[in-house]
Amino acid sequence: MYVILAWRNIWRNPRRTFVILMAVIIGVWSMIFLGALMRGMEREMLKNAISTLTGSIQIHHRDYLDDPVVNNSLDNIGRLDTALDKILGQDSLWAKRVRVNAVVSNARHSGGVTLVGIEPEKEKAVSFIGKAVTQGRYLVKEDKNKILVGRAFLKKFNTKIGNKLIFMSQGTDNEIASKAFRIVGVFRAESEAVEKRFAFVPLPQAAGMLKMGNSISEISILLPELDISGKKEALVAKKLVAALDDITIDDKTITVETWQDLLPMMKAYLEMSGFFLYIWYFVVFVAMGFGIVNTTLMAIFERMREFGLMKALGMRPVQIIIGVITESFFLLVLGISLGTGFGFLSVAAIARNGIDLSALAAGAEMWGIPRKLYPEIWAQDVVVAGLVVLVLGIFVSLYPAVKAARFTPTQAMTKN
């Protein structure tokens, strides 16, 4: 009967119930919707970072990250290929690269870039470059002295497709190696910095220029699924380390890094953003909490005589508290369910086409925010939002409930 009593009590004043329900619904909806936008942004930012030549996992010579020169290269490529074939599933993709800092010049300008030698077909599936060419054409394996540059680079160097660029770097023989490449295509990236920084040539061309023979700078692996927590990548990396140690590597010169090792800023940002999301939940709740306390108090004072009657009949204070809390529980559960439902519907409505942020592109680019945002609901966020509202909602309802329990029967029953 307590349940019946509580349920009927909340519908005694439908307008008041509607007001409090709206506060909870809007609060929960905003938690879920904005949480989904934030998670979507996190994923897109990470996807961009990973597709900008990072990948899920990279394999390097152990000294390469500290000193990225051609001498710190990976040898025994054949054995590495065999090992990766065995360890990684069929859905995983990987590509080899030569990557070196170089000076590029033409008749008007000169500057520093990263020259990346790629396997054009494999690279297409691993990083952004395969889909990023907007003018000219993409590279093919057989290309000799052909290069892809970024749109911003083209502008900076005041050049165009068909023109030549001279690249200089240090070869494995410690002599200056240089080579001329003709621009065959222009790519566009999420940020201008990437367009200016990277230039792509076929891997044999880069290796030839730097006299690397069959050596490479890195292997970039893209796992079929992106895990924002980085746990899946860490697991695969652990397997790779064990397997590579057993199968191929005797001299311990190889290191395996996940995107979390390679992008420490991104890792820190993702950790912080989860924390900020929960602070946001709390702030929304505080605003909502005032509404809950106020409305519940109003209801309590309206029913003061009734509480007096209940106490006169022998109801203990704790039973009155349970009664009021049960009413709040019903309201909160109803509000949370509807708010969550509306949150899912709102996200579903925009999930297919995403939100176009290109109007904010200049500002957004600086922070690595994607041009298009696809919201993403995380189960843990929905659960946390619901629990925050339910647990704290019941907690703040304790105040009016205790107030109701403290009325003495005579005090309460003499009120009009």
Add this chain to the structure above:
Amino acid sequence: MKLMRYTRWRHDMAIVEIKDVKKTYFQGKVKVEALRGVDLTIDKGEFAAIAGPSGSGKTTLLNIIGGLDLPDGGTVILDNNPYAQMNQASLASLRLHKIGFVFQAYNLIPVLSAIENVEYVMLLQGVPRKEREEKARTILDDVGLEGKYNRRPAELSGGQQQRVAVARAIVSSPAIVLADEPTANLDSKTGESLLLMMKKMNKDKKVTFIFSTHDSMVMAYARRLITIKDGRIVNDETK
């Protein structure tokens, strides 16, 4: 010896024993001495009325007998339970198990039906659902509300609401029923019918009733009339 035996007999017979009860409260800054040393004994099975003008202290006395309010001085014993030795929780338990209340107005819980209102006290007592329902139906039939079990208070007349309140007060066979001006909001015909019903219950089921009233009809029906004025009992007569 004879005196001792008489005292024990009186003690066994008494349901309410009040000695030198005083109560003062403040209305704003004005001190009101509601009770100024009241002595009163009510025996089991009595049908008594406490009468007096407004502000005489009759409701205060009834509230103190019911454990709804505590005296500033003196002793109150109900069915061998001295209030001075009880805390709020045990007083609540005493009210639940030993006392039935009928108030002047706002007697029923508006969101519960007639039968649910009657069941409510038994629910607090932990009576099983089936037994609750059976008892509630029987008692509603006894007070003439057969077929109106599922009506909410708003769907019942004032007289019918008071009947439900009486049914709730007696359903769990309390030691005493305290009724605070139960006929005040009823027309004379409905009031008389309610009084007849309570008188019948007093006679048939030996339920002790104490009323506070200034209704002459209630005074006429009462077998014992206690008159209170300015916080003191000025007359106590048994008819």
